[in-house]
Amino acid sequence: MKCTIRDIAREAKVSVTTVSLILNGRPNSVSEPTANRIREIAKKNNYAPNHFAVGLVTKKTNTIGLILPDISNTFFAELGRSVDGFCSAAGYSMILSNTNHDPAKDVSAVNMLVNRGIDGLIIAFSQDENKERSQNFIALLDELEVPFVALDSWIEGLSCPGVSIHHSKGGLMATKHLLSLGHRRIGCITGPRGSYTAERRLKGYVNALTEAGIPFDPDWVATGDYQFESGRTAAQQLLQQGVTAIFASNDLMAYGAYQAVHERGWNVPEDISIVGFDDLFFSAILPPPLTTIHQSVSMLGEQAWNLLHDRLRDPGMEKEYKQLEPDLIIRNSTQAPKGSC
Amino acid sequence: MKCTIRDIAREAKVSVTTVSLILNGRPNSVSEPTANRIREIAKKNNYAPNHFAVGLVTKKTNTIGLILPDISNTFFAELGRSVDGFCSAAGYSMILSNTNHDPAKDVSAVNMLVNRGIDGLIIAFSQDENKERSQNFIALLDELEVPFVALDSWIEGLSCPGVSIHHSKGGLMATKHLLSLGHRRIGCITGPRGSYTAERRLKGYVNALTEAGIPFDPDWVATGDYQFESGRTAAQQLLQQGVTAIFASNDLMAYGAYQAVHERGWNVPEDISIVGFDDLFFSAILPPPLTTIHQSVSMLGEQAWNLLHDRLRDPGMEKEYKQLEPDLIIRNSTQAPKGSC
DNA sequence: CTGAAAGCGCTTACAG
DNA sequence: CTGAAAGCGCTTACAG
Numbered sequence: 051m052k053c054t055i056r057d058i059a060r061e062a063k064v065s066v067t068t069v070s071l072i073l074n075g076r077p078n079s080v081s082e083p084t085a086n087r088i089r090e091i092a093k094k095n096n097y098a099p100n101h102f103a104v105g106l107v108t109k110k111t112n113t114i115g116l117i118l119p120d121i122s123n124t125f126f127a128e129l130g131r132s133v134d135g136f137c138s139a140a141g142y143s144m145i146l147s148n149t150n151h152d153p154a155k156d157v158s159a160v161n162m163l164v165n166r167g168i169d170g171l172i173i174a175f176s177q178d179e180n181k182e183r184s185q186n187f188i189a190l191l192d193e194l195e196v197p198f199v200a201l202d203s204w205i206e207g208l209s210c211p212g213v214s215i216h217h218s219k220g221g222l223m224a225t226k227h228l229l230s231l232g233h234r235r236i237g238c239i240t241g242p243r244g245s246y247t248a249e250r251r252l253k254g255y256v257n258a259l260t261e262a263g264i265p266f267d268p269d270w271v272a273t274g275d276y277q278f279e280s281g282r283t284a285a286q287q288l289l290q291q292g293v294t295a296i297f298a299s300n301d302l303m304a305y306g307a308y309q310a311v312h313e314r315g316w317n318v319p320e321d322i323s324i325v326g327f328d329d330l331f332f333s334a335i336l337p338p339p340l341t342t343i344h345q346s347v348s349m350l351g352e353q354a355w356n357l358l359h360d361r362l363r364d365p366g367m368e369k370e371y372k373q374l375e376p377d378l379i380i381r382n383s384t385q386a387p388k389g390s391c
Numbered sequence: 392m393k394c395t396i397r398d399i400a401r402e403a404k405v406s407v408t409t410v411s412l413i414l415n416g417r418p419n420s421v422s423e424p425t426a427n428r429i430r431e432i433a434k435k436n437n438y439a440p441n442h443f444a445v446g447l448v449t450k451k452t453n454t455i456g457l458i459l460p461d462i463s464n465t466f467f468a469e470l471g472r473s474v475d476g477f478c479s480a481a482g483y484s485m486i487l488s489n490t491n492h493d494p495a496k497d498v499s500a501v502n503m504l505v506n507r508g509i510d511g512l513i514i515a516f517s518q519d520e521n522k523e524r525s526q527n528f529i530a531l532l533d534e535l536e537v538p539f540v541a542l543d544s545w546i547e548g549l550s551c552p553g554v555s556i557h558h559s560k561g562g563l564m565a566t567k568h569l570l571s572l573g574h575r576r577i578g579c580i581t582g583p584r585g586s587y588t589a590e591r592r593l594k595g596y597v598n599a600l601t602e603a604g605i606p607f608d609p610d611w612v613a614t615g616d617y618q619f620e621s622g623r624t625a626a627q628q629l630l631q632q633g634v635t636a637i638f639a640s641n642d643l644m645a646y647g648a649y650q651a652v653h654e655r656g657w658n659v660p661e662d663i664s665i666v667g668f669d670d671l672f673f674s675a676i677l678p679p680p681l682t683t684i685h686q687s688v689s690m691l692g693e694q695a696w697n698l699l700h701d702r703l704r705d706p707g708m709e710k711e712y713k714q715l716e717p718d719l720i721i722r723n724s725t726q727a728p729k730g731s732c
Numbered sequence: 733c734t735g736a737a738a739g740c741g742c743t744t745a746c747a748g
Numbered sequence: 749c750t751g752a753a754a755g756c757g758c759t760t761a762c763a764g
Contacts, residue, residue: 054741055742056741064750064751065750065751066741066743067744067751067752068751070744076743076744078750079749079750080750084749084750098506099741100447100740100742102442102446102447102508102740102741103443103447103740103741103756104741104742104743106441106755106756106758107744107755108756121468121472122465122469127465127468128463130487131489134489138489143504143507144487145484145486146487147484148472148476161439278676305673305676312678335646335649335650337653337678395758396758396759397757405734405735406735406736407735407758407759408760409735411759411760412760419733419734420734421733425734440757443756444756445758445759446758447740447741447742447756448740448757448759449740
């Protein structure tokens with residue numbers, strides 16, 4: 051039978067107040083022997099506080115919500131695992147909500163989670179091209195009574211703490227690497243239109259070209275959706291344009307680009323160099339191993355949790371937005387363009 | 392300001408009883424106009440029931456727990472996504488708990504989730520070689536007051552509903568495929584010792600050899616732990632034994648086997664055929680694409696949810712254990728052994 | 733057709 | 749040093 055604070059009080063012959071004070075370690079003036087007796091009875095009966103009763107009174111749940119666009123993408127799966135690790139170590143549970151990249155689900159997930167009673171929220175936003183819905187979403191978030199932090203992504207116009215890799219710097223580093231190898235006709239496969247991360251990474255690409263004095267050619271940019279298949283299609287377009295190298299805005303699309311190259315009977319990196327972004331586990335074992343921008347998923351998860359945890363304790367805390375340094379991992383998918391030496 | 396049932400009652404000039412009855416669609420005899428008025432006021436005020444108050448009274452939470460060994464493994468990530476999809480469609484939330492393959496965390500996760508108040512539980516067990524802890528775990532589960540179902544894996548001696556692929560049949564099919572190509576020296580990379588799924592898959596391998604009249608050679612079996620690296624190491628051992636083909640008990644280890652083969656300067660499938668198990672997304676894009684046993688993750692998730700949902704409505708329901716049919720997907724990592732034709 | 737009231741299991745001023 | 753009591757926001761017999 052489930053044991054309540056009342057059962058313990060009865061057995062220990064004290065009031066429920068006393069039991070509650072002791073078991074929660076609240077400041078009290080209960081005598082040591084009594085306190086110990088209470089603790090022992092609680093232990094013996096396997097006492098665990100009723101979560102709802104506690105929540106009803108304290109308004110605290112020790113549960114946080116995590117909203118992710120797509121948990122089947124390794125990057126987000128690892129991110130989820132990382133956040134889960136940190137929050138469960140701190141005694142919090144995590145309710146996961148998967149939006150399948152649907153911004154409308156972002157909205158319903160926030161509502162659902164808040165009604166269910168979470169203490170805080172971590173959100174990796176889905177891209178939204180719909181300006182009006184996007185504005186409504188910001189309004190909803192602004193009125194949220196629980197703290198939340200943006201992870202990986204962000205919404206234009208939203209003011210909140212958050213953490214992400216420095217997307218544009220990553221795009222810059224990837225493109226500069228290609229430039230330094232001697233490439234001049236460099237294509238870019240972007241993430242979906244309206245996606246914050248996609249736009250930042252593209253910006254890095256554009257900046258690198260500009261710095262190198264290469265005029266921006268829109269034909270060298272193909273839009274993808276961060277999925278494998280779109281990388282393949284986009285790469286086919288770019289190959290038509292005669293690019294000698296491709297910066298894919300994530301690894302999954304880079305794999306698609308490999309496929310497009312192979313289908314043409316070409317090889318990576320001999321005929322075309324490819325750089326990715328994310329550094330998924332598979333990128334290291336793919337033949338040839340993929341040169342890519344590494345994101346530290348565990349650091350991302352840790353920082354997101356820390357930002358949230360700080361605000362759980364002090365809701366008034368200032369909103370900081372952290373940007374993690376990207377790492378260029380040079381492997382074998384990039385080399386100097388053909389005939390350049 | 393958060394609006395309560397009481398605020399609505401006051402505004403509608405009825406009792407809280409009436410409001411509760413209407414908003415929950417309980418059998419009632421409230422006049423239509425009154426009912427509509429209540430519904431409108433609720434809507435206008437954005438009323439959402441307080442989860443804790445409801446839970447305290449009804450003992451229901453509309454939340455289920457999902458325990459997974461490793462969400463960063465694509466197979467489990469997709470499984471999590473699948474379960475999440477079905478339960479959120481049914482109005483349930485899912486609390487995810489990641490055990491990192493640690494059976495001790497299985498136990499603590501169950502306790503944590505139950506104390507937090509879940510209506511039901513889906514568990515993909517981690518393997519446990521420790522018989523005593525395993526027995527204690529079974530005892531804990533037997534006394535669980537909420538329904539639970541086993542997903543993918545299972546514990547010897549436990550009686551509960553569940554769903555998994557027919558692991559041994561999958562192992563049988565994979566090995567028979569190799570046999571049918573003419574291979575006779577077939578190695579097997581198993582999952583970790585004590586793992587239910589690993590043992591079943593190995594059993595399929597052994598059965599196939601026996602059926603074909605090939606004596607079982609323990610040197611042809613190498614133990615892995617379902618991770619990439621262990622596949623590489625195990626494959627190195629097996630290659631020493633002169634096998635012409637390898638059945639890896641999951642795709643991740645099959646990728647490791649590819650690596651071991653390449654490191655030796657050999658090729659798949661010319662020098663050695665490899666079959667995997669799971670059919671992860673990457674298996675189709677790997678060069679050469681991997682022949683493997685396909686598991687329908689979405690069906691696994693759906694069945695697990697259905698089994699649980701049935702028991703949520705009728706706890707007395709009989710315990711059924713469903714086994715899904717494996718599918719052999721033949722791609723390019725397998726062919727007849729060298730010099731066989 | 734509708735409401736008063738008990739109770740779910742806690743926490744927390746407040747009183748002694 | 750310890751306890752009685754109010755209250756968190758609901759649901760649900762029960763009474764009228």
